[in-house]
Amino acid sequence: MQPVRAIGPSVVLLVLALSGCSEKPPQQAAAPAAPPVTVAQPTRRTVTDWDEFTGRFEAVEEVQVRARVGGFVTNVEFRDGAMVKTGDLLYVIDPRPFEAVATQADGQLADARAKAELAKRELDRSLTLNQSQAVSDSIVDQRRQALQAAHAAETQAEGALKAAQLNIEFTHVQAPITGRVSRHLVSVGNLVQGSDNGTSTLLTTIVSMDPIYIYFDMDEATYLKNNRLYFEGKRPSSRETPNPVQVTLTGETKPSHDGKMDFLDNRLDVSTGTLRSRAVIPNHDLSILPGQFARVRLIGSAPYEALLLPDTAVATDQSRKIVFVVKDDNSVEARPVVLGPLDDGLRVIREGLKAEDRVIVEGLQRARVGAKVSPHPAAQSSGGKTGDKT
Template sequence: MPRFLRRLLPALLLPLPGCDGREEAAPAMPPPEVTVARPAQREVTDWDEFTGRFAAVERVELRARVSGYLDAVTFTDGQLVRRGDVLFRIDPRPFEAALAQAEGRVAEARSRLALAEREQARATALLRERAGSEAVAEQRTQGAEGARAQLATITAELQRARLDLEFATVRAPQDGRIGRHLVSPGNLVSGGEASGATLLAVIVTVDPIDISFDIDQAAALRYARLAAAGSRRSSREFANPVQLGLEDERDFPHAGRVVFVDNEADAGTGTIRLRARFDNPGGQLFVPGAFARLRLLGSAPYRALLLPDAAIATDQSRRVVYVLGPENRVSMREVRLGPLNDGLRVVRDGLRPEDEVVVRGMPRVRVGEAVAPRRLPPAAPLPDGRS
């Protein structure tokens, strides 16, 4: 063996560090720190959320009741009007002439009636004195009755002429907001009682205002069973409360009440139409035709367990929470959820009041492994939304 190999051999046979057949034990990792809390317990009431559309309580189409040329529009498009306000004027001169003519015919008919009554009285007096014939007396009586009937007919024509003159001035039939005028001065408008009469404008009431919304069959059946059990009164018999929120509002700050439940379900969708009524001072906030979110009282008050949404995880189609068990080991628990209530989620099933649930630190949790819990008071909303 060469001399240099004999010198290297002892060095090669020395054991290398860490290769003596024994592995050094890795330092144990401390359990992850998590925050746990028991579910909150309080009395809650369920509210079912829907989308609705505002609708005026009353909507009136202003149509001409007499024909003629439109003289004036006396309002500003879109303004609020009061009952009795003058809105349109139709040229009154033809109706004034017709009224004067009817008044003249009435005066003439009254004069004829007075003459006929005098002749009837004279004929009756002569008949009593046996100086006149019975036939003449009957003729005079018939003439007086005919004159009286003619006066009644002409008087009715006079009343109609007065109405036509009154209808030449179109007034607001109710308080509300008027839309734009659909006919400008100088145009000929057609009057009448039928739908063929010229449409002049539309007035809608603004305070109060209704909102229409539909509930599905499942909700309708649940409400009916609650009413039968005495837990929640039927909206057909009681004005159940409704809360409303607009698009730029986070919560439901406006309070109203149910005023109508339809008597049948829609044949196409199976839904039932309801109407709720809200105050709308000034008519500025709620506008007919606009959409809004609302929620309807869905249950009687009951005792519930609640957790922040951040403490609830999703496992495929299941909703689960992580519950602290013996030796601080974590287990997964499937839960059935209810609606939000003041920032907390109602847990209907799968949780006990004494359970300690992981509310923060969930990404560090492994089922079956121990954790280092930091305990908080019963669950409260997490403002920063962290898990």
């Protein structure tokens, strides 16, 4: 038994040695593949900066149609909300009382003319008799004064007739301008007051439609910037030149109407620090109504060469804007940039980039600063392809 006990430990050691020889050494983990990203070079083209404001449309002309003579309304000759032209009939006020007054004034004028004719004949007779001393000079003077009084009475009668005829004309209320009429505020059978008593009745309103004004308030900083560019010869003044504007209506993503500057106020509003401004917008299809809001873009610089990127390629790092640039060794670098405005869907990069830089435009979430990536060029498209463009 002793030899067996002596062999036992040796066998155990041999088995452990053999089992150790059969185990394979651990393999090292494979290095992760570089994540794929889409890169593109900045687009180079000539751009112009635009300043953007919130504006409201107002009619070029607006008229309150009021009764000029009093009386009962007999007809309403327009459809509520319709387009009317200058001279179109809107209301008819009962003209019969004014026609009677005109007939009376016509008779008074005829009487005054007859009296004037008689006074003239009497003066002519007295002048003839005065030559033979049959009539004294005082009688001639009296008849000359009578003729002058007759002519004055004739003039008064003519004025009364014209006033009566005007009142007849005013009973037919016509549109003073071309535009869109509001609803009728007075119905047939109602009594309206004329302008003689100072409280004429409002019948309806009319606003012109084409063209249309848009008013907006320019902040003081923008005004000073544009003023500086004007004195440097880089931008014409809107006071002297109808600078172009672009208008984007509510719900639109791109400007749909073009116009021109028409007016700048002569002082800044002391309560808001803004300058009242106005542009004229063509409205041939009559789709814009006074009172609508819109975004107004006003030319804010001279044309200049710029580099542009899709806005999605710009990231925010606390208070600064950065883009991720792929270097020659395919490692990622965070590049601070200074942004400009959007132009045709692309963001202007004022500082921080070169035309040959490869910028990550897709896959930003997979990029890590200092790590390598697998860059793939972006597909060429009309909105963001690289290269020069003017």
